[in-house]
Amino acid sequence: MRKLILTTAFISFVAASVFSQRQNDIEKLEELENHGMAIHIKTDKNTNDAVEINLGKRIISIEESDNKTHISISKKETLQKNAKKFRGQLTGVGFGIGYNNFMTDFWETSLKPGDEYLDINSSSKAWSFMFPGVDIGFTRRFGIVSGVGLTFNGYRFNGNNNITRGENGIIVPVYPAQGIVYKKSKLNTGYVNIPVMLELQIPTGSSHKKTVNISGGVVGAAKLWSKTKIVWDDGGKRKSKENSDFSLNALRWGTTARVGYNTFHVYGTTYHTPMFKKGKGPELYPFEVGVAFIF
Numbered sequence: 001m002r003k004l005i006l007t008t009a010f011i012s013f014v015a016a017s018v019f020s021q022r023q024n025d026i027e028k029l030e031e032l033e034n035h036g037m038a039i040h041i042k043t044d045k046n047t048n049d050a051v052e053i054n055l056g057k058r059i060i061s062i063e064e065s066d067n068k069t070h071i072s073i074s075k076k077e078t079l080q081k082n083a084k085k086f087r088g089q090l091t092g093v094g095f096g097i098g099y100n101n102f103m104t105d106f107w108e109t110s111l112k113p114g115d116e117y118l119d120i121n122s123s124s125k126a127w128s129f130m131f132p133g134v135d136i137g138f139t140r141r142f143g144i145v146s147g148v149g150l151t152f153n154g155y156r157f158n159g160n161n162n163i164t165r166g167e168n169g170i171i172v173p174v175y176p177a178q179g180i181v182y183k184k185s186k187l188n189t190g191y192v193n194i195p196v197m198l199e200l201q202i203p204t205g206s207s208h209k210k211t212v213n214i215s216g217g218v219v220g221a222a223k224l225w226s227k228t229k230i231v232w233d234d235g236g237k238r239k240s241k242e243n244s245d246f247s248l249n250a251l252r253w254g255t256t257a258r259v260g261y262n263t264f265h266v267y268g269t270t271y272h273t274p275m276f277k278k279g280k281g282p283e284l285y286p287f288e289v290g291v292a293f294i295f
Contacts, residue, residue, distance in 0.1 A: 086137025088145030088199050089213050089260070089294050094130030096267065098290015100153050102275060104283065115282040117163065117173035121156040126288040128152075141201040145215065148194055150224075153286065155187040162228050163187060169247045171281035176232060184231040189248065193221035195256055204261075216257035219269060223250045247280035249273050258292065265292045 061072045101120045103109055111119060133147025157163075159173075162185045166172040176182055197217030204210050226248055230240040254271035268289045275284040 086135060086140055086143040088133070088135035088137075088143060088215075089201075089263070089265070090130065090145035090147050090195065090197065090199065090215070091133045091135050092130075092263075092294040093132060094128075094149070094292055094294045096126075096128040096130070096265075096290050096292030098126045098128070098267070098288045100124055100126040100155065100286060100288045102284035103270070103287055104285075112282065117157070117159050117161045118282060118284065119158040121158045124154055124156045126151060126153050126290060128288075128290075128292065130292075130294070135199075141203070141211070143199060144196065145199045146194065146196045148192065151191045151193055151221065151288075153189045153191070153288070155189075157182075157185045157187075159185075161185065162230050163246065164228070164242065165244050165246050169277070169280050171247055171276055176230075180232050180234055182230055182232050184229065186229045187226070187246070188229065189226045190224040191221040191252075192224055193219050195219040197256065197258075210262045213258070213260045213262075213265065217255070218253060219256045220253045221251070221271075223248060223252075247277045248275060249277055252286075260292075260294075263294045265294065266290075267292055 059074050061070075061074070063070045099122065101109060101124060102111075102118065104111060128149055128151045130147050130149040133145065135143050135145045137143035160176060160182050162174045162182070163171050164174045195217060196219075197215040199213060199215035201211040201213050204212060223245075225243070226246050227241055227243045228246075232238050252271045252273035254269055254273070256267065256269040258265045258267035260266060266289075268287070270287040271285055273285075275286055276282065
């Protein structure tokens, strides 16, 4: 309230005096500035009937036209301050598509003997969606970014088989009746994930508006659902679906990295939590590589 009264009194003082005692007003404003008030006076070069006063975070403009005095108050340098704020790429709305598979060891995708029924086709896709998140800037071009996303993984089997949850929850292969060939056989999963990454933005061009972005960090995910789908033909098109947890780990974590230019990114994610619960299936570690667009 005290600040409002002081500001109101100050504006009234300037409006009443500026056009009759301009030089005297300037001397008084400068005296106020010397007493700790951040005031700057700017006169319009094209007219003697306008004054601009910078008072703290506000700009007070006084202008006379048509024998009337107009006073306006606005925020100072709002656009410039927002332009200097770190804005992580991950905080936008995003969409991604990639390829997913399993690793059996560090950079190793070869399945162990007996696990061939989990061999995945190269058409297996991962679809991801990212929703607006948060960022913390250490500098204008470097900070922490995080968000919430959804990932849908489709694992299409190469063999003429699918999988099911057998006795004691152990994953076993499912084969068709003799003479039947599966036209499509997939395991589909859905996860909600939260990545937390460090992001570095390298400006390009004279305007520095577009950047090369490099980020990396960790990601945690929780399973939403899982199901299998089989399509075959035995004189007519047939479909079969099974909803189950398939002894999949409900929670998983991994490391993720991405490199991109402006809104286009190439990303990779490797999960360090096994696909299946311990002792319930082969020891496989999911990974994804793909491209993403941030809007």
